Amino acid sequence: MKKIHLVLLLVIAASVGVVLVALGNSDSYASFAKAIENPTRTYHVAGKLDLNAPMVYDPHTEANLFHFTMIDNDGKRCKVALHKPRPQDFERSEQIVVIGQMENETFQARDILTKCPSKYNDAPTQTVDL
Amino acid sequence: MNTIEFINEQIWPEYLGRGLLILALISAFFGAYSFFKSILRPNLEQSWTGMGRLAFLIHSSSVFLIVALLFSLLLSRQFEFYYVWKHSNTALPQSYIFAAFWEGQEGSFLLWAFWHSVLGLFLLRNFKTNSGVLGTVMLVQGFLMTMLLGRVVFIPEWGIDFTIGSYPFTLTREHPSLMNAPFTKLPDYLLSLDGRGLNPALQNYWMTIHPPTLFLGFALTTIPFGFVVQAFLRRDFSSWFKKALPWAFLGVGILGAGILMGGAWAYEALSFGGFWVWDPVENASLVPWLLLTAGAHMLLIPKKSKLILTLAPVFLILGFITVLYSTFLTRSGVLGDASVHSFTDLGLTGQLLLFLFFFMALPVYLVLNKRFRFYYLSAGLLLLVFGFSSQFSSISNGLWTLYGLLSFGLGIYGLNQRLSPSAPALEDNIWSRDFWMLMGALVLTVSALHLTVETSKPVINKLTGSSMAVGDVAAYNAVQWWFGLLLSIGMGLVLYLLYGKRNSATLMKDLGQVALVAFAFTLFSYSLYPSMKVMPDALLLLGGWFAAASGFIFIRRFIRKHPLAAGGGIAHAGFGLLMVGIVISMGQQQNVSKNQNQINLKALNEEFSNEEHVMLMKGDTVAMADYRLVFAGDSLDGSFAQYQIDYFSNQEKAFSLTPRIILSPSMGNVAEPATKHFLTHDVFTHITYVDLENLKRKSAGISAPEYEEPQHFELKIGDTVYSSNAYIVVEGIASEPGAKIDQNPTEMQLQLYPTFTVRDLDGNVDTVKPSFLIQGLSLQTRPDTAKGNGLVIEVKKINPKTSTIEVEMQRKKYQNQDDFIIMKAVVFPWIKLLWAGCFLVVIGSLMAVVERFKQHGQG
Numbered sequence: 001m002k003k004i005h006l007v008l009l010l011v012i013a014a015s016v017g018v019v020l021v022a023l024g025n026s027d028s029y030a031s032f033a034k035a036i037e038n039p040t041r042t043y044h045v046a047g048k049l050d051l052n053a054p055m056v057y058d059p060h061t062e063a064n065l066f067h068f069t070m071i072d073n074d075g076k077r078c079k080v081a082l083h084k085p086r087p088q089d090f091e092r093s094e095q096i097v098v099i100g101q102m103e104n105e106t107f108q109a110r111d112i113l114t115k116c117p118s119k120y121n122d123a124p125t126q127t128v129d130l
Numbered sequence: 131m132n133t134i135e136f137i138n139e140q141i142w143p144e145y146l147g148r149g150l151l152i153l154a155l156i157s158a159f160f161g162a163y164s165f166f167k168s169i170l171r172p173n174l175e176q177s178w179t180g181m182g183r184l185a186f187l188i189h190s191s192s193v194f195l196i197v198a199l200l201f202s203l204l205l206s207r208q209f210e211f212y213y214v215w216k217h218s219n220t221a222l223p224q225s226y227i228f229a230a231f232w233e234g235q236e237g238s239f240l241l242w243a244f245w246h247s248v249l250g251l252f253l254l255r256n257f258k259t260n261s262g263v264l265g266t267v268m269l270v271q272g273f274l275m276t277m278l279l280g281r282v283v284f285i286p287e288w289g290i291d292f293t294i295g296s297y298p299f300t301l302t303r304e305h306p307s308l309m310n311a312p313f314t315k316l317p318d319y320l321l322s323l324d325g326r327g328l329n330p331a332l333q334n335y336w337m338t339i340h341p342p343t344l345f346l347g348f349a350l351t352t353i354p355f356g357f358v359v360q361a362f363l364r365r366d367f368s369s370w371f372k373k374a375l376p377w378a379f380l381g382v383g384i385l386g387a388g389i390l391m392g393g394a395w396a397y398e399a400l401s402f403g404g405f406w407v408w409d410p411v412e413n414a415s416l417v418p419w420l421l422l423t424a425g426a427h428m429l430l431i432p433k434k435s436k437l438i439l440t441l442a443p444v445f446l447i448l449g450f451i452t453v454l455y456s457t458f459l460t461r462s463g464v465l466g467d468a469s470v471h472s473f474t475d476l477g478l479t480g481q482l483l484l485f486l487f488f489f490m491a492l493p494v495y496l497v498l499n500k501r502f503r504f505y506y507l508s509a510g511l512l513l514l515v516f517g518f519s520s521q522f523s524s525i526s527n528g529l530w531t532l533y534g535l536l537s538f539g540l541g542i543y544g545l546n547q548r549l550s551p552s553a554p555a556l557e558d559n560i561w562s563r564d565f566w567m568l569m570g571a572l573v574l575t576v577s578a579l580h581l582t583v584e585t586s587k588p589v590i591n592k593l594t595g596s597s598m599a600v601g602d603v604a605a606y607n608a609v610q611w612w613f614g615l616l617l618s619i620g621m622g623l624v625l626y627l628l629y630g631k632r633n634s635a636t637l638m639k640d641l642g643q644v645a646l647v648a649f650a651f652t653l654f655s656y657s658l659y660p661s662m663k664v665m666p667d668a669l670l671l672l673g674g675w676f677a678a679a680s681g682f683i684f685i686r687r688f689i690r691k692h693p694l695a696a697g698g699g700i701a702h703a704g705f706g707l708l709m710v711g712i713v714i715s716m717g718q719q720q721n722v723s724k725n726q727n728q729i730n731l732k733a734l735n736e737e738f739s740n741e742e743h744v745m746l747m748k749g750d751t752v753a754m755a756d757y758r759l760v761f762a763g764d765s766l767d768g769s770f771a772q773y774q775i776d777y778f779s780n781q782e783k784a785f786s787l788t789p790r791i792i793l794s795p796s797m798g799n800v801a802e803p804a805t806k807h808f809l810t811h812d813v814f815t816h817i818t819y820v821d822l823e824n825l826k827r828k829s830a831g832i833s834a835p836e837y838e839e840p841q842h843f844e845l846k847i848g849d850t851v852y853s854s855n856a857y858i859v860v861e862g863i864a865s866e867p868g869a870k871i872d873q874n875p876t877e878m879q880l881q882l883y884p885t886f887t888v889r890d891l892d893g894n895v896d897t898v899k900p901s902f903l904i905q906g907l908s909l910q911t912r913p914d915t916a917k918g919n920g921l922v923i924e925v926k927k928i929n930p931k932t933s934t935i936e937v938e939m940q941r942k943k944y945q946n947q948d949d950f951i952i953m954k955a956v957v958f959p960w961i962k963l964l965w966a967g968c969f970l971v972v973i974g975s976l977m978a979v980v981e982r983f984k985q986h987g988q989g
Contacts, residue, residue: 003565004558007568007572011572011576015576018583018609019579021580023590025605026598026599027601028598028599029599030597054841056841056854057819058855059950059952060745060855060950061855061891062891063744063819064741064743067852086952088791088799088819088820089799099599
């Protein structure tokens with residue numbers, strides 16, 4: 001049974017390794033304040049769109065750049081430069097998560113996740129139009 | 131109380147549904163009890179199995195009737211029922227009623243229960259030999275029925291207030307979210323009530339075929355689990371292998387097909403831009419498949435050593451448990467931001483956890499000896515009470531996790547104690563089929579472990595207070611490609627090995643032949659794509675071709691003698707092709723290249739430069755691979771905004787694609803890609819962003835506004851803002867000489883010229899001086915225009931206190947400025963190999979099932 005024991009040991013080592021890799025190489029959710037502290041690290045920042053601040057999307061110049069302002073869950077406001085096209089129906093999104101890093105007081109976002117209130121199942125419906 | 135007579139309302143289905151549900155619930159638990167009792171009391175086996183059989187028939191009939199009832203309510207659009215109101219409307223074509231049925235959680239639980247009932251009917255044919263399996267199925271059904279109960283438990287003295295399950299036949303006017311809506315008090319509300327409707331993104335045939343296949347796959351993981359439970363109850367740890375085997379491979383085939391359909395849906399109809407993005411919901415169905423596949427292969431090994439006798443049940447139990455865990459992940463709302471398409475919370479979290487923990491503990495309990503059983507059960511119950519009474523505090527969550535991990539160890543320990551010491555030792559020969567099958571199963575398990583940990587990050591965050599984000603596609607690929615490589619090599623090798631020993635000279639000859647073919651194909655495909663990276667792409671390509679070549683050569687040899695025995699070869703060849711397809715179609719995909727007219731933005735960080743999406747004005751042309759694309763025009767057709775893209779090849783129009791946006795004011799607009807399929811490649815086209823208002827205006831015959839939306843800024847001298855394609859610097863405020871600043875404010879005259887420099891990205895530099903004139907008490911402002919850029923700046927207000935100025939900027943639009951699309955187009959080379967590979971894996975697994983059923987008769 002020697003070889004099998006060796007194999008089982010290897011499998012256990014691989015399992016531990018895989019768990020460590022998954023947990024160790026993780027990006028984290030953070031606030032803008034934390035992203036400002038560590039400008040070189042990639043963070044996921046969740047928050048809301050600031051509808052009062054200007055949203056600038058000028059695809060005629062650059063289709064893959066969209067500027068807007070976001071308020072994170074701690075209430076801090078920050079400019080975001082999203083390096084992707086403006087998401088369709090962006091102003092309707094209820095919650096957004098931007099993924100990227102802070103640079104010169106602007107959060108440079110590589111990617112964005114938006115959740116519209118009723119895009120998928122089961123948003124609470126309060127009123128019904130008749 | 132409620133004395134209003136509601137016109138046209140039919141509420142009897144609410145009572146009928148309730149009755150059937152309670153009948154199904156009671157008969158499920160009673161049936162489970164009877165079947166288990168028949169094993170524990172062999173002297174009364176006859177009567178208990180008879181009872182169980184009767185209970186099963188009552189149960190499955192009730193389930194079928196509940197399903198039929200909900201279908202008939204949906205078909206006749208009886209909006210007095212909340213589920214019907216929420217998932218359908220009058221405009222919904224009848225063909226999407228299936229989709230509406232399982233769009234919600236209640237419907238999908240019912241779908242799952244339906245498949246268990248159907249599968250149970252097959253097992254019922256030998257209900258005496260399958261009593262433990264049927265008991266397990268009934269027990270699972272009992273738990274599923276509680277998910278549909280919709281009973282409020284409210285004992286204020288104990289602080290208990292929760293709802294068990296979500297009832298599918300709740301009346302619309304009695305649903306908590308609508309109870310206070312004024313219309314529910316109108317006697318004639320039904321005359322004008324229309325449903326909310328089915329999300330247009332789900333109105334396609336994928337939504338009709340994908341969920342039932344997937345849930346049949348989920349239901350099929352219950353059967354091998356049931357065989358394990360039965361084996362543990364009967365203390366017969368090896369004879370069940372043969373009977374469980376075809377069921378396990380049926381699960382591998384069907385669940386595989388379900389996952390494949392999910393990937394195809396994502397590729398064809400959703401905007402994922404690929405067939406697999408490691409979304410938590412995708413992983414949630416892949417992990418059970420990996421474990422079930424590992425377990426099913428353990429059942430194939432004829433020499434039942436202690437290790438195999440332990441691993442086979444462990445893998446099959448985990449296969450079923452991970453289905454329950456997936457259910458918990460996707461339906462409890464715990465995934466939150468991590469996935470775009472998880473269900474939201476129906477308040478069933480506690481119940482789902484209970485479901486999971488019960489079936490995790492059951493097999494462990496069964497293998498423990500009497501004394502351990504007592505401690506194990508007491509600890510579980512104590513934790514349960516503690517968890518609920520402390521409202522799932524972090525301590526109780528921690529203890530639950532510990533209990534779960536401990537169960538795993540205890541279960542393996544207990545099982546090992548039970549196994550007969552006379553079980554044969556494992557063949558310690560690395561050139562045996564047993565050894566490589568075991569290796570493969572272990573690789574599958576480690577792969578499943580990685581996916582589980584990665585997908586569980588939101589759960590780990592909840593437990594430990596950490597804030598880890600789920601990994602992106604690159605993070606998954608970086609680990610998972612190793613497993614793909616190891617599996618490919620193992621799958622290629624194992625076909626040529628025998629259980630036990632094989633003559634090494636002929637083996638080397640066979641393998642040499644396979645390796646030669648694999649190398650030839652790898653070199654050929656590599657030469658087509660010389661830019662391919664060696665690690666991991668080319669290496670995985672070699673692995674894939676090795677598995678494929680091995681499988682096909684194997685089939686060629688055996689297909690004549692044993693047509694069905696070739697199943698394994700076909701499945702392994704399919705896996706190889708799948709790997710080849712992934713490497714080539716994903717690694718060598720070509721994106722549409724940027725329009726030449728556009729300006730390269732120097733101000734941007736290179737690291738972030740993203741050229742995947744390009745802007746096209748109507749009539750513009752861009753290049754991609756061997757094509758030139760032209761944006762030919764847009765149109766509005768009912769609730770579809772359509773954008774026609776013409777593809778030219780060698781100056782001739784080759785084909786047109788019409789990606790569209792499905793417009794839904796209530797559920798959000800959804801982009802739907804369009805794909806042209808060729809044997810050698812697919813051309814995928816997807817609209818990322820358009821000005822929908824522009825299209826709506828045009829269709830209504832309204833001309834576009836002359837100016838862009840004005841933007842407002844509050845600025846200080848020296849500030850820079852970015853607006854409408856330009857950087858604007860506030861240089862200062864010049865005042866005209868001859869200002870009269872008088873004591874008498876009505877006599878005052880002050881002419882100011884705030885000065886701006888507008889530097890746009892086309893290279894125009896303009897100085898803009900809007901006028902700001904104070905004359906007595908009145909204020910006159912006049913905008914000024916940047917000649918090159920067309921930006922109009924007007925200063926609305928000057929605040930001396932904060933030394934800021936309030937500025938409005940807007941730019942005159944140029945002709946047809948809004949007639950543009952932002953799109954993404956990709957050529958996926960040889961993606962057909964990928965689908966062919968998936969298809970062969972499914973077909974091969976199903977062939978193995980047919981073969982086994984033929985060999986052993988009915989399960």
